Amino acid sequence: MSDLTAPIKLPVIDISDPHDPAVGKAMLGAAANYGFFYVNSKGSDFSAEDVDHAFGLSERFFASPAAEKETCRITPNNRGWSGMHTETLDPEHQRTGDFKEAMNFGDFKDGKAQQPLPASLATHESDIHTFANLCNKTCSRILTLLALGLEIPPDFFTSRHDPASGPTGSILRYLYYPSIYSPATASYKHDEDVRAGAHSDYGSITLLFQRPGQPGLEILTPAGMWAPVPIVPDQSGADPFPPILVNIGDLLSYWTDGLLKSTVHRVVFPLAEQRSPNPRDRYTLVYFCHPVDATELVPVPSRVVTGHREKTGAAAAVGFGGGAGSLEPGKRPLTAAEHLESRLAATYGFTKVDA
Ligand SMILES: O=C(O)CCC(=O)C(=O)O
Numbered sequence: 001m002s003d004l005t006a007p008i009k010l011p012v013i014d015i016s017d018p019h020d021p022a023v024g025k026a027m028l029g030a031a032a033n034y035g036f037f038y039v040n041s042k043g044s045d046f047s048a049e050d051v052d053h054a055f056g057l058s059e060r061f062f063a064s065p066a067a068e069k070e071t072c073r074i075t076p077n078n079r080g081w082s083g084m085h086t087e088t089l090d091p092e093h094q095r096t097g098d099f100k101e102a103m104n105f106g107d108f109k110d111g112k113a114q115q116p117l118p119a120s121l122a123t124h125e126s127d128i129h130t131f132a133n134l135c136n137k138t139c140s141r142i143l144t145l146l147a148l149g150l151e152i153p154p155d156f157f158t159s160r161h162d163p164a165s166g167p168t169g170s171i172l173r174y175l176y177y178p179s180i181y182s183p184a185t186a187s188y189k190h191d192e193d194v195r196a197g198a199h200s201d202y203g204s205i206t207l208l209f210q211r212p213g214q215p216g217l218e219i220l221t222p223a224g225m226w227a228p229v230p231i232v233p234d235q236s237g238a239d240p241f242p243p244i245l246v247n248i249g250d251l252l253s254y255w256t257d258g259l260l261k262s263t264v265h266r267v268v269f270p271l272a273e274q275r276s277p278n279p280r281d282r283y284t285l286v287y288f289c290h291p292v293d294a295t296e297l298v299p300v301p302s303r304v305v306t307g308h309r310e311k312t313g314a315a316a317a318v319g320f321g322g323g324a325g326s327l328e329p330g331k332r333p334l335t336a337a338e339h340l341e342s343r344l345a346a347t348y349g350f351t352k353v354d355a
Pocket residue numbers: 175196201208216217265266267284286
């Protein structure tokens with residue numbers, strides 16, 4: 001198992017002006033260096049009330065009876081509830097499935113969820129939809145800034161992520177990691193178990209909302225060390241809610257030939273938290289932003305990406321199939337849906353995604 005190192009210091013980016021090329025360059029630098037950065041609450045599309053309300057719904061759902069949650073158990077289209085130990089994000093290294101519960105919401109259509117909702121959430125359909133929409137809006141700002149950084153048309157990514165033009169693989173996810181007081185964690189062994197196994201995300205970008213005092217996320221540094229990610233970095237003490245942590249997923253890394261990094265991360269029970277007199281449950285909200293399913297992952301027309309490819313060589317490109325820029329002549333590009341299907345098959349053992 002890799003060693004633990006000092007907490008990572010990631011840049012905090014203000015996305016209030018998504019058309020500022022200097023911000024685009026700063027974001028690109030963070031995405032290429034760490035694969036992770038924060039965006040502060042100021043430039044996001046959320047108020048503290050939006051975030052509190054969404055966490056409230058999540059707590060309400062996870063506290064509901066198991067029999068109710070069972071009515072929306074996760075299906076091969078990646079929507080629904082997965083119980084404790086159901087998901088194993090790092091099957092090669094985990095002896096037990098993840099110490100977490102999760103609830104995934106896929107696309108909404110005409111304001112309606114395209115999946116069964118449990119009784120605890122049935123009357124909150126429009127709130128959940130609104131929150132997912134706000135996530136999508138904030139992702140549009142980020143994708144615009146990344147396009148500016150790459151010196152391509154600002155709408156290159158956003159036009160391919162517009163849910164109005166077709167189904168997408170985007171998922172809003174509620175996550176619950178019980179504290180050490182919970183019977184569900186009685187078997188947890190430090191250094192053997194994890195709350196969420198080491199993995200990279202599958203989509204374009206991921207937004208992560210965390211609560212103060214509920215730590216656990218770590219990222220793998222290039223030196224192979226696990227670095228805790230502070231929930232509230234030094235610069236943002238006075239913000240109304242902790243900054244949103246953003247990371248690059250496998251698809252965007254593939255699309256940019258590995259220039260943007262899809263960094264491996266995991267969630268643990270920090271020892272200090274286990275020994276604390278007052279250990280807390282950890283709740284997070286995650287939005288996995290994906291392009292429209294039919295999007296062809298054509299090479300990104302960016303001289304920055306081309307320069308990176310020339311420097312590293314196609315062989316160094318990441319992901320499934322080596323990177324969008326090394327498409328063999330006569331072959332058609334992968335679609336976003338095909339890219340996602342290959343990743344889900346590896347995680348859940350599902351052979352088909354019928355989203
Ligand atoms: O809950 C967290 O802190 C991270 C969750 C995560 O990485 C994921 O669900 O992909």
